[in-house]
Amino acid sequence: MVDIAVVDYGMGNLRSVQQALRTVAPGASIAVTDDPHEVAQAARVVFPGQGAMPDCMRELDARGLRAAVLQAARSKPFLGICIGLQMLFEHSAEGNIPGLGVLPGKVVRFASNLHDEQGNKLKVPHMGWNQVHRNIDGHPLWQGIPQDARFYFVHSYYVQPQDNVLVQATSCYPQPFTCAVARDNLFAVQFHPEKSQSAGLTLLRNFVKWNPV
């Protein structure tokens, strides 16, 4: 049984996530794994994701990981990252497909004709360092991270939770969008903590010692 399982369903590169976790939890056993049993047994689960959500859903199912991920999302410290956040919702506009349905709400795309206040075109994907504004304070995963700290994002879709009580933080592009959600043992973010320097490492450090009741 490992301390931290990073769910590997064959989409993209998980080395950065693994490396960052090793740095913040040098004593922990960390497995990057596509084995449902290992995910089921792990004390904590990190659920990353890159690429297109339809491919991610397909590959997750192809490896028989759905049940283990659903179970982990309801029972143990669970961190979703990027597409790993989006997949938790009921539906995505990307490929018009159902997600895992752990959280009520949907995934939608940024409009293609966005402009900032100066009239400059805003590109999609939303790529780079943006400020993360917490709506509610007090979640242990934010400990030691300043309000409006910048994290690294790269995505074209974002989540719209049905219930605002899930929303931990928002970011602006140019309108506010949800970039972090939490419920019980689950925390999920649109940005990449593994690529967000000290703020990101702090969040991961908080996650590896988080003991939700």
Added chain:
Amino acid sequence: MLAKRIIPCLDVTAGRVVKGVSFVELRDAGDPVEIARRYDEQGADELTFLDITASSDDRGILFRIIEQVAEQVFIPLTVGGGVRQVEDVRNLLNAGADKVSINTSAVMNPQLVADAAARYGSQCIVVAIDAKQVVPGKWEVFTHGGRKATGLDAVEWARKMQGLGAGEILLTSMDRDGTKSGFDLALTRTVTDALEIPVIASGGVGNLQHLVDGVKLGGADAVLAASIFHYGEYTVQQAKQYMAQQGIEVRL
């Protein structure tokens, strides 16, 4: 709001960072791992490594450099040079790169961009375009480190790469590269206005105002520079402070 990115670029050959003028006359700038760590501490938003010789002998050295940097630096790392097949993309990602930059091979085989984006996601595929002005308002794509003309129009080529799945364009003006006379702003503006995906301006930065101009006049989403940082003229932090004073949103 989203910050404009400042990206120091490390041209690597035989395990050393070097910098030349218009792709020749190379000058040693130091150890890549040490330099990467320094730029990270100074607040660089990303780092780009270009393997400028891309010979098979040097490949192993590059992989070890990327592995070492990825163990210590937790910001996005882009690696380019000599990427010819999807397997090269995979190997670089496995070594610790977050994005892979494709240049010459995109021209030789555009399907590589589509295949790599389909396999690993657009977010990690950067297409690098080396462009040279032919007449005012028109630029041609060059390959092989700027030695070979392709006959391709840079703006059309950038659009095509976007269509095939590139997540970002690294746009270098060969007329300006190494000259320290500032970005080719007309080139930058024309390409960025033609695309939905972000554009990194590159080639010609000699002072901090050039970075500001790249964003404000060129419309770049990110600015890349090498020699002004390598030889200690400015730190990344100084660059960001200057840009912030000029009203540009940066990560300080």
